[in-house]
Amino acid sequence: MVVYLCFDIEDLVHPDSDDIAYDIATLLADDGVVGSMFVVGEKARLWERRGRQEVISAVGMHDVALHTDHHSVHPTVSEYLADLGWTDGVAEAVRQEAPGVQDLARLFGRYPTAWGTGGAGWGPQIPAAMRQLGVPGQVYAHVRAGGTGAGWFAGELCYREYMPFPDYEDGYADDAAFAAGLPVLLDRLSAAQRAGFACYGLFACHPTRLRYKEFWDLLNFRHGQNTPPADYRFAPRRSDDEYQTSLRNLRRMALAVRDLPGIEIVGTGALNQRFGGENAPLAWEGVRQLAQTVRDTATLEVSNPVASPSQTLDLLARAALRLAEGPVPSFLPLRTVLGPVEAPPVLEKPLAVPAAGAVTLCRALVGHVNGTGHLPAALQSAGAAVGPGALLRGLAAALPVWEREGRAEEITLLPGTEEPESAAPWAARWIDEAVPRWAPHRPDLRVDRLSLHTRLQSWSLKPATLVG
Ligand SMILES: [Zn+2]
Missing domain, CATH: 3.20.20.370 (Glycoside hydrolase/deacetylase)
Known part of the structure; x- marks a missing residue:
């Protein structure tokens, strides 16, 4: 050590x-x-x-x-x-x-x-x-x-x-x-x-x-x-x-x-x-495994050293676009993707999105990351505001189907968490409680926005691993 x-x-x-x-x-x-x-x-x-x-x-x-x-x-x-x-x-x-x-x-x-x-x-x-x-x-x-x-x-x-x-x-x-x-x-x-x-x-x-x-x-x-x-x-x-x-x-x-x-x-x-860098090329099999992990856990995990939740969503969206367009590549490169800058909406009920709409969502997500380096807080689809959590779950479920069929298919977006599960209890302990208690801080210091942005950026969290 x-x-x-x-x-x-x-x-x-x-x-x-x-x-x-x-x-x-x-x-x-x-x-x-x-x-x-x-x-x-x-x-x-x-x-x-x-x-x-x-x-x-x-x-x-x-x-x-x-x-x-x-x-x-x-x-x-x-x-x-x-x-x-x-x-x-x-x-x-x-x-x-x-x-x-x-x-x-x-x-x-x-x-x-x-x-x-x-x-x-x-x-x-x-x-x-x-x-x-x-x-x-x-x-x-x-x-x-x-x-x-x-x-x-x-x-x-x-x-x-x-x-x-x-x-x-x-x-x-x-x-x-x-x-x-x-x-x-x-x-x-x-x-x-x-x-x-x-x-x-x-x-x-x-x-x-x-x-x-x-x-x-x-x-x-x-x-x-x-x-x-x-x-x-x-x-x-x-x-x-x-x-x-x-x-x-x-x-x-x-x-x-x-x-x-x-x-x-x-x-x-x-x-x-x-420590190795944050980003590396990921073999297609690794992309499949990331989707499998999302399906298995049904939560947003920040414990996977391969990819943060935001990197996972970006990769799955890029993978889906490749599947919709033709043969898949051997590798997809990971890139730095920050969390949303505003709180995402939570879906009220399941939303079925036809194949063309799913591809449009993926294009919009990748375009947003290209332009800002962040996940979008919400994307519009069929009159609903879709948060990144719903899209992550939907794409993880769709990926094996799209791969098997060789084309884009309808996806179903499910209500659920829109931030990593660990984020809120962590922020309650280490921001809401700890930050105001530091004696130099002014007594009227409000930390709700510090807490919010810590939670939102926990989308970008993953463990760092030693080189080699
Ligand atoms: Zn000091």
Whole structure:
């Protein structure tokens, strides 16, 4: 199992927190252990303004990823996306986060390898924005597919699973607490390895919390407040002894994890490369199997590494068109297909669509994907609005008939689910509940649209699998 060791470098308040990032980056490098440094864009700019080139150089010995452009400063990611739709949300995410991507690239001399969610500041449009910006991965994602530790969502590699050291940073400051926590952590990592995870994040620490007993943002950016720099409140400090103890124990932890059998520590850049691409040519037999899986499960599964539900529908529609037109190809290429941008309608009753109408539906679906990269929320057929779920079930049932007959035939569209079954309970737990609870968020933050778009884009979810 591959483990990526995460450090969230985000303290915009305490200038001497810069030294902590330097100390950690140096001690890890001395041991040949690569860290995944999640640096807030504004933090990197502060280093530049304060002339801390040695900090930038030390952190740059490791893997560098963007931990949002401005983290808990308002508006946070969830706050600036809360009232937006999909397309305007992606554009806003690009506008807000591009300066962080560009400044890390400029200061570190290379592109950030990932974007890491700040706290519970999730935005479903961020993975699509990062894909546009050329940042290949998203860490601490509020989406999950399968049990590999990595999945595809909105065309982006997203990493969900990570574990912290027991008691987080407080567990390093005290030798007895550390001695109790380390075996627990190692057991949990070994359990994840036995469970078959290809990768797992180990949240090493917020460097600032090795020195400061409270979070910089809870003191200054809680519940929507933006404290100006001249009025910053500073957190109580740990003693120098506690700080040195923390560094020593952090180092012991990293070495103990590195020495676990079958575990390898890599940075997020190397991690991204361990996974194959989202798309590949699929043999015709694979298309048949996808249709069979849809017929067997009668649900929209996000656990099939071959194709997400949206890719499956796009493939079946293209396969149906080929069947309607002549001989079938040996392969059909998979392509990135995002979910609908609005909630699809649910059919009220079964709808029989004649052969010509079925072909027209397939053409309209493929045309919509060609033009937008998304599934349509609805297509019109015989006076009814047809959602992608009904069409997926109808085409999966029709495919073997069309293949046997060598031509298009009538299809029957059945009422049923229009989003993956896992989407609503997941969004209830990880968006509706978790996002408003993050202390920096303003109390009146509404998350219904964040939740909706996470659910709709779960059409594009599938597990990522290792190369080879
Ligand atoms: Zn953070």
